Amino acid sequence: MNGAAGLHSPVLRTVDVARRAGYGVQQIRNLERDGVLPSARRTAAGHRVYGPLHLYCVLAYRALAAAAGPADARRIVTAAHQGPPAAMLALLDAVHARLDTERADLRQAQLAAEAIAAEPMTDVRPCDAMGISELAAALGVRPSTLRHWHAEGLVVPDRDRPGTTRRYTPEQVRDARIVHQLRSAGYRIAPLRALMPQLRTARRSADVRTALAARDATITARSRALLDAAAALGTVLTLTADVPAPGPDVSGRRTPRR
Numbered sequence: 001m002n003g004a005a006g007l008h009s010p011v012l013r014t015v016d017v018a019r020r021a022g023y024g025v026q027q028i029r030n031l032e033r034d035g036v037l038p039s040a041r042r043t044a045a046g047h048r049v050y051g052p053l054h055l056y057c058v059l060a061y062r063a064l065a066a067a068a069g070p071a072d073a074r075r076i077v078t079a080a081h082q083g084p085p086a087a088m089l090a091l092l093d094a095v096h097a098r099l100d101t102e103r104a105d106l107r108q109a110q111l112a113a114e115a116i117a118a119e120p121m122t123d124v125r126p127c128d129a130m131g132i133s134e135l136a137a138a139l140g141v142r143p144s145t146l147r148h149w150h151a152e153g154l155v156v157p158d159r160d161r162p163g164t165t166r167r168y169t170p171e172q173v174r175d176a177r178i179v180h181q182l183r184s185a186g187y188r189i190a191p192l193r194a195l196m197p198q199l200r201t202a203r204r205s206a207d208v209r210t211a212l213a214a215r216d217a218t219i220t221a222r223s224r225a226l227l228d229a230a231a232a233l234g235t236v237l238t239l240t241a242d243v244p245a246p247g248p249d250v251s252g253r254r255t256p257r258r
Contacts, residue, residue, distance in 0.1 A: 010051055010052070011049055011050075011051065012049075012050040012051060012052075012054065012055060013047070013048070013049075013050070014028050014029065014040075014047075014048050014050065016050070016055075017050050017054055017055050017058055020055060020058075020059075021055070021058040021059055021062055022062065023058065023062070028050075028058065029048075031057075031058060031061060032048075032054075034074060035074075035078050035082075036057060036058075036061050036073075036074050036077050036078055037050075037054050037057050037058065037081075038053060038054065038057070038081050038082075040054065052235075052239055053081065053236065053239040053240065056232050056233075056235045056236045056239060057077050057080070057081060057232075057236055059228075059232040060073075060076075060077050060080065060229050060232035060233045060236055061073045061074070061077045063225045063226070063228040063229035063232060064076055064077065064095075064225070064226070064229040066221070066222065066225035067095060067099075067222045067223070067225040067226035067229055068095045068098070068222070068226070072091070072095060073229075075091055076088055076091045076092055076095075076229075076233070077233075077236070079091055080233050080236045080237060080240065081236055081240050085237055088233065088237075092229075092230065092233065095226060096226065099219060099222060099223055099226065102185075102186055102219055103219055103223075105184055105185050105186070106185045106186070106212065106215055106216060106219065108181075108184075108185075110185075110209075110212045129158070129167040129168055129169050129170070130167070130168045130173055131165060131166065131167060131168075132146050132147070132157070132165070132166045132168070135168050135173060135176060138173075139176060139177065139180050141180065146166075146176065149176070149179055150166070152189050152192075152193055153193055153196070154175070154179050154189070154192055154193060154196050155168070155172055155175045155176045155179055155196075156172070157169075157172055158172070175196065179192060179196070182195075182211065182212075185212065185215055186215060187211070187215065191211075195211055
């Protein structure tokens with residue numbers, strides 16, 4: 001068979017599956033080794049023989065890895081070809097639910113960050129500063145979280161001298177509120193470390209919008225990948241239901257159905 005075999009060709013070589021999935025040959029072998037793919041038949045010479053079921057398992061895995069990560073992708077695809085459909089569907093529903101929660105959290109962060117960044121900083125008095133315990137209680141986080149943000153340079157409080165109690169000015173309190181919202185929306189420390197100096201300038205509102213829009217685009221891309229995965233998984237379920245009872249492989253040995 002040549003490399004131009006179609007998606008539904010009954011016989012596919014390892015290289016055929018790899019090319020159609022955009023993976024390397026060794027990655028396909030690793031997926032079979034890890035149980036993500038059903039065991040391949042072997043020729044008398046020991047070469048693997050794959051079929052459409054294997055190809056759609058790989059396509060589903062790749063899309064799921066982009067949507068939910070490799071660990072969830074392995075569990076879901078394995079469940080699709082090994083277990084009852086309900087088990088796989090429950091795992092897929094959980095991924096949908098997580099994405100829905102992330103999208104809702106992002107929307108709340110967008111609204112909150114816009115409101116916070118627009119707050120005027122007028123008539124500021126020294127007595128308006130907050131201690132670390134006060135600010136932690138106001139944000140609903142632990143003081144250790146604020147210390148971590150300080151160590152990472154995200155929100156750096158004032159101190160009269162080394163070793164004295166941290167005091168957060170109103171501007172720093174606002175920074176902490178923005179960091180809290182962005183962290184709740186899924187932003188990691190490293191991107192925030194690069195972003196916060198910009199947020200302290202006059203352009204902070206626009207920068208917050210840009211940062212949250214980037215997060216929104218990431219969630220949208222993952223949702224699209226999940227849609228692609230669902231289509232491939234539907235084909236996996238159909239092909240699994242059509243798999244015949246165990247029989248001899250190409251070399252004459254009997255291959256157990258997984």
